[in-house]
Amino acid sequence: MTLEIWTEKYRPKTLSEVRSQEAVVSRLKAFVTSKNMPHLLFSGPAGVGKTASAIALARDLFGETWHNSVLELNASDERGIDIVRNKIKDFARSKAIQDVPFKLIYLDEADALTKDAQHALRRTMEDYAQSTRFVLSCNYSSKIISPIQSRCAVFRFKHLPREIIIKMLSEISEKEDLQFTAGALNLIYEASEGDARKAENLLQACSAITNNIDVTVVEQVVSFAEPKEIATVIEAAISGKFLDAKEKLFDIMIKHGLSGMDIIAQIQKQIWNLENIDEKARLELIKACGDYEFRLVEGANEYIQLEAMLAHFTKIDGKSSRKLLPDIHLLHRKKDDE
């Protein structure tokens, strides 16, 4: 007895099943009908259906044997553009066997490539333009050099609206025999920040505890997966409780098995969310965070670097008197307006 990962199990099988992205889908369907298409550039946030659309497109084009005609690559996993090019070369060498006159290369996270690598990629795209079509995917199309953009039809994927994600979750829940409360699904949506992949993973993790999913169950998973205690670490540090902050931080790292880089990314994220803090101090924290991220990359022992960062945080005065000033300014301006 095995259990599939839901992100795969409920992945759209055809373009018609792709949720929400109507504008994109209708144009892609036209490519399927005409069995011809330009290079494509998919841009949009994580978990809104870029990869799903690409796979559904491939399935619609090539049928169930789509695997043979598609090369899936991930720019952030490949070591260097040369390896990408070699893989493309090997793949493009053989001719398409189906009635579709081209093969498909899906390059995910193309914005992870450097500018130079992108220029190399552009040449590769031209070299194999006869036999292949590229589908590039990225979060921000601005990170893709314009020569590539101009060779591609650009498709912008929108954020998935709350109703769509909740509908998706409730459909999955029904198929998996899960009971749920509306609040629970809402919370999953909030926690996943509109990322369908994350939402599905979160729901599946919930199902590991119980079939009756309510808010507390979701909270349990969320707090496990995304340590919110990080904020308390920063707060302890800037109020001078170094030992406290240090112990909390290492507790979190041990509990969640996070690397120094994971932690520093979380800390940086949390700094923006800190409440009741002077803005100048917030900037100081960000600066220190950046400095120590650099040291972490340069250094040998991440724990030593993190501890030094916490010590540095204790120097930052979170509640300086400067906070009052903007309010006074506002008061004056009001008077002037009157």
Add this chain to the structure above:
Amino acid sequence: MKQWVQKYQPKKLNEIIGQQKAVAEVYNFWRNFKQSPKKAILVHGPPGCGKTSLIYALANQENLEIVQINASNFRNKDRVESILKPATQQASIFGYRKIILIDEIDGMSGQKDRGGVKAVIEIIKKTRFPIFITANDPWMDKLRTLRNYCQMAGLGKLDSSIVFKQLNSICEMEDIEAEELALKKLAVSVGGDLRAAINDLQSMASSGKITNAELNLWSRERDETILNVLKIIFKSFDPKIALSVSNDIKEDINTLNLWLEQNIISEYDMKSLVSATDAISKSDIFLSRIHRWQHWRFLIYARAMSVVGVQQAKKEANRHAMSYKKPGLIIKMWQRAAKRKKAKGIADQLEGKLHCSTRVLQKDFMPYLNFIEEKNPEMYKKITTSLGI
């Protein structure tokens, strides 16, 4: 300020106390070098008993030029030869007699200094000058062949009464008020290591007079020298002493950093702690650069940042004796890190199966899979089987 271990180093052989037998052996080896079948002498004994001092005293007394090679200074055969060869074959530029000193030969480690001992033997075969080699433990396996080419001269552990006499006379010369009991206790606590005793004495003297109470703060635990190094870094102010003792421990700088990090909170106030952790952080960066650039000289800066950087971070030393803790938590963290690498391994295996990058898997999938593993192992098993991992 000059280090007392240097200032009070014996200038003549007869100033060396308690090692008459070894003194005679070394002197005779040098006198009869021309007739001797063995061209090197292995002077051995525990740390701080006077091996190197003995050879310096000989050189000073007989007006010899010393060509010194510290075993930890050379790392391979090529360098040994480039340093030693000219010295063994040329006459001294000053025209007077020359001896060669290879200090701490047992400090050459097996892997990195491969060929080092062999090179030394080659040099012994060809040398025109007497070679003096020092070692703490001459009976190590890697020195087995070398022993065949050397005379042996063993120095014993110094008796605490001799150490006491030395300390006492230094106190007189430095005009330091010292309780006799304190000096005696210090002499006993060092376990025959005169160098350690003199270093301790100098550290204590910097705070004024030497009393029994002061001594409790400083008492050495011979088996755990890292504790002593921590104490000197945290409580004293003389960088030379701190650097010198930090050189004598078997732990590397990375380990020392972990110890410092673990115990700093109990010794320093917040302000000192901030600049001390900053120094450790910089030391750590140098350690990493050593590996990246294969440039060993960075070690000097790493050590300086750890030892002196932390030492100078404080305004005042904490006057209370501390018992230092092992860096246990951090070691646990390392184990955790190893487990995390395993998790990275799972993410790698999943590459291509879930149509996203390992980065995304790490971020948006592994935490949930870990949750399932913890809460519902049966379900975890089913999932991993279906994923083929």
